[in-house]
Every structure is written in structure tokens, then in C-alpha cells.
Amino acid sequence: MTTALITGASSGIGAVYARRLAARGYDLVLVARAASRLKALAEELRDAHGVTIEVIAADLVVDLELEPVLQRLRSNPQIDILVNNAGTGLIGDFAAADPAKMTNLLRLNVVATTMLASAAIIGMVERGNGAIINVASALAFQPEYLRGIYAATKSYVMTLTQSLAAEVTSKGVYVQAVLPGATRTEIFERSGGDISKVANLMEVEDLVDAALVGFDRKELITIPPLPDLATWEAFEQARGVLASGCFNSQPAARYRIGQRDLRRDS
Template structure:
């Protein structure tokens, strides 16, 4: 056990979650790994215990299952050693909107939206009472780009960006740091699972580089980290344009452009 906060990582059996586990263990954090694949998590935990000398617990959970989700929520509420929640678990549906049935849509929303929101809700009161803690939400640049055509997946990631920004406004004054990480195409198993060939894509980032950049953003306490974006001023301009609109939303009448000419 270290004096650094314990980190609970969802989707920790592979990809981004597994690399976060590696990097955070080497920073001296004890970990709670959460995913469905116990075998992979146990192998990862065994290696990192030996290489980093930290305590690692494996917690099997399918976050689309309400009872499993409730057990992880209970752990977050009750374990005062957990000081960082890393909401990484996610999935993309195969094909486009017309190819995805109700079950496909439900699973994406359950894993990408419902689970991370409920986990953040479970841990936030304890963090607020302590006056410290961090919530990291893995979103995606797809949430900014409807042109990519991943309608449901992109919508879930847009939700996670909004949630992160809103939680920063609400929870930041209480000492809680909230970071949204927006990866672009990254070489993980999500592509194969959704029926897409990652090798057919351009500009695919390796997972290690993505996580290292995200952790640098974490250290800098960035509210939004977009590792693939060369010019931070582009994001800042977009966010500033959004904020400039806000005062104009409160109007007693429709804008003149929506009123018929006299």
C-alpha cells in the first residue's frame, strides 16, 4: 500500500485501461481493476505487482449488468482509499445507425453513459466530503464530429464530454478534479469488436502514446485533453464560442430571425 490514492479503473483488461493500469502502477498507485475478463486482469495484476510493487485487486464486473454495476458503486462509496475514478470502459456498435437494433443501442448506452455516470455519482459525495479526488472520463473526438457517422457511439461520447464539463463546474469548487480525455483513432480491440479494420484507418495512435499524453494532461489539470490535436487554440476557440452564446440563450421572445415580418 502506498500513500498515493488508490485508482479504480474500468475496462482494465486490455487497451487503454490496461495501459493506464501499467502507468499508474509505476507511479506508485494501488489499483482496483474492473472488467469482465478476469484472466487478463489477473495476468496484468500479477505482472504489475512484481514490477511496480503495488497492491492490485481484480474485481470482475459486467457494467451493463445492474447487479454488477451496483457492486462497483458500493465499492466506490465504501473504500476511502480510492481517490481516483477512471471511467474507461466503453464499446462501439457494429455498422451504422440503421444496422444497430434496440439491443445494440441499449448496450452502448448502458456501458458508455449509464455506467460511468452512476459510478461518478457513487463516488462524488465522498470526494466532496473529503475536499479532494479525481474523476477521469474517457470520451472521444467522435463526440465532436457527427461527420464520422458513428451516431450512437458519438452521442454517448458527447454526453461524457458534457458531463465532465458540467461536473467540473459543480464539483471543482469542492476540490474534485474532473478530466475528459478525447482520443482519436487508437489501436485497441474496440475496432475489431465493432467489425471495423483498424489497419484501414489513417492516423491511428498507439495506446501507450495516448495514455502518456492523457496523463500529462492530468498532471496539468486540464479540463479537456485531446492528445491528437496539434493546436490547443482550436479547442479553446470552440469552447469560447460556446460560452459566448450562453448569455444570449435567456430571451423572453424568439429571435427576430424566427418572427414573421410585420
Template sequence: MSASSKTAVVTGASSGIGAVYAERLAARGFDLILVARRADRLNALADKLSTTHGRKVQVVVADLAQEGDLARVEDVLRRDESVRLLVNNAGIARFRPFAQSTIEDSGSQIALNITALTRLALAVLPGFVARNEGTLINVASILAVHALPVSTVYSATKAYVLQFSRGLQQELATTGVKVQAVLPAATETEIWSDDSGVPLSALAKGTVMSAGDLVDAALAGLDQGEAVTWPSVGDVGLWNTFDAARVALVGATQTGTPAARYTKA
């Protein structure tokens, strides 16, 4: 994938996965619009990338959990016809048992991981479809298919991201628009913090991937045409088997009658 006078928008761009996506996409020739809450980090990254890669880099300081800020970014996506790629990376995690959490914990995860991601996708996709060109990358998580005792809401939000992406892939299958879901395992980013409930130091050594390796693998998957990318999974047959079982399970529901085990006397 390459670009010429085309723009990539990256949310959550001030650090971690988002910052690496910004660097890699600038190296591929994209101009950039970087979105995050921290102006100092965004401006420093913008200066670095414009100097290193000679690309035009704009900064949009925004908290996507806030209505006014989210609306401003939506407006950029609708109006800027140079946008050809959106990385929906911004997200938040709060790892604790649901019964011990607060409504703020759940609300913040839903607002950023689901609502903002959905609205930004809706803001950009009509333009992509009209131009028959564009790429949407939604960053989910391996916890989209697995829940831990402390990840109930987070896993639910990432399951939404995966299924949302797969639905869009079917809707857009006959167009020139690509949608990729990326499912990282534990990655060395600031999502792991005391605020999240699980600091990075609590994760088992050898299980955490660097943000650079994660993004490089995800972009390689995109280049290879993958719809769903598992950056740390070596045996792609595991995913193929899982997905085939899903299709078979859904097919098995189409009987119109209760299963025998529910009707025995």
C-alpha cells in the same frame, strides 16, 4: 500527481487504454483495483503490476452492463476510503447506420458508455467531496463533438460524457476534487473490431495513436490542470476558439425574443 497508500480504480482495465492507465498509475505509486470482464487478462495484469511496481492490486471481474456486476463495483467505490482516483474508461462502440442497427446495439452503448459511467461517478464522488480530495477521469472521444454517418449513437453517448464531465467541473470547482474529460481520436485498441463495424485495419495509416501515447498525453494534461484534454491536437487554440464560440452562442440565446429571421413577413 503522486500517491502514497492511495488506490486508483480503472474500468475496462484488461487491455488497451485501461491496461496502460493501470501500469502508469502503478508506476506513480497507486494501489489498484482493476475492473473488466476477462478474468484471465485481469489476473495476468495484476500479477505483472504487483511484481513490477510492488503495489497492491485487486481484481474485480465484472460486466458493467449487467446490473448485479455494476452494483458490486459501486459498492467497492462507496466503501473503500483509500480510493482517490477513478478512471471511467470502459466503453463500447457499434459503428453502423442507426436505421440498420438493432436495439441491442444502441442499448449496449448506452448501458456502458452512459449508465455505468454515471453510476460509478455517483458512487465515488461523495467520498471525494467529503475528503476534499480525488480525481475522476472520464474517457470520452473526439466524436463527442462530431457525428459520422455510422456513429450516431456512439457520438451521442460520448457527447454525454463530455457534458457530464463539464457540469461536474462546475459543481466541484470550489473543492479539492478534479474532473478531467479525455477525448481520444482513433487509438490502437480492441474497440476497433469486426463486432464494432470498423476493424482497425480500415483506419488510415498515420491517424491511429498507440494506447501508451494516448494515456501518457492524457496524464500530462491532468498534471497541467486541463479540464478537457485532446491528446492528438497540437494547436490548443483550436479548442479555446471552439469553447469561446460555445459560450458566445449560449450568451446570444438570452434575448427572450425570436430572432428577426423568424419574424419577417
């Protein structure tokens, strides 16, 4: 039997991952703050699929509550899949943002996501198998669209996943970043937005089902709404060309101070 730990399982994308993985026969550990919603989901999935379900009610931005989740990832029965999904947004300008809300967002989307992956990966590398699904966002490609720090946190999740893949794929551990576009969940209202103003919403079941197709194919980056995979491949190829030019010992010619500038400076 395989066990998956899903953060943010009380609603939206995480709850659908829980339903889909339970239907595949996985035992689950469900994590979020809303204990009553987690317990109701656990009961539903035990009845429907006969799987074992643990519930950990935890606010992942609070160190004392994050710690038991990290401990669970390091203990037995082993966690074979971490769905690193809990996250939230923050609508509004960077210049006007409440520092406490920004700190919470960073703690959840960046710090908790990183520490959960760290706790999970040690055992996975030792065992030579396991998987981590990190839920990022297509806004990683469009930081100008939404002001504030949300896109930057999701860009971090994507690059962390790419870096992790370079480290652990050869050790038998699979990592995937899922980049949803706008998906019909509670995140808009929770972040101070208005879902009725959001265009081209994807239904959350469609998003997770597509992400799981990417998972089964062992894709590193899965972008469910992107119609043409060649777009992503061209982007990656261009990134490789750019990166190969970024590590020279001398500044590029266009940044060298010309003779005329030197005379003027002396």
C-alpha cells in the same frame, strides 16, 4: 498511499492507465469482464511495483454486476482516482442498428459511466479531494463522421464532465475528460470494424502518456492528438458567445411571424 479504480482495465487504454498508475505507486482496483486478463495484469503490476491490486470481474451493463463496483467506490480503502474508461462502439447505420446492441452501448458508455462517477464523487466531495478521469472521444466533435449513437454517447461524457467540473472543482475534486482520436486498441474489432482501414492511429501508450500530462496539469479537456491548443480555446470562446445568446425570453427576430404571414393565416 493513493488508490485508483480503473474500468476497462483488461485491454487497451485502461490497461495502459493501470501500468502507468502502478508505476507511480498507486494501489489499484481493476474492473472489466475478462477476469483472467485482469488477474494476469494484477500479477504483473504487483511484481513490478509492489502495489496492492484488487480485481473485480464485472459486466457493467448488468445491474447486479455494476452494483459491487459502485459499492467499492463508496467503501474503504477510499478511491482517490476513478478512471471511467470502459466503453465500446457500434459500427453501422442508426436505422439498421440492433436495438439490443444500442441499449448495451448506452448502458455501458452512458449509464454505467454516470453511475460510477456518481458513486465516486460523494466521498471525494466529503474529503475535499479526488479525481475522475472520463474517457470520451474526439468524435464528440464529429458526429457526422461515424453513423449511429457512439459519437452521441461520447458527447454526453464530455458535457457531463464539463457540468461536473462546474459543480465540484471549487470543492477540491478534479475532473478531466480525455478525448482520444483513433487509437490502436481492440475497440475496432470489438465494434464490428476493421482496424486496418483506420488512418492516423495513435499508439495507446502515447495516448495515455499524453492524457496523464493533461491530468498533471489539471486540464478539464485533454485532446492528445490536437496539435494547436488555440483551436480548442477558440472553440470554447465561440461556445461562450453562442451560449450567452441562447437564453432570451423572446424568439429571435428571424422567427417572428411577419404581418404578411398573419394576414394569410387569418
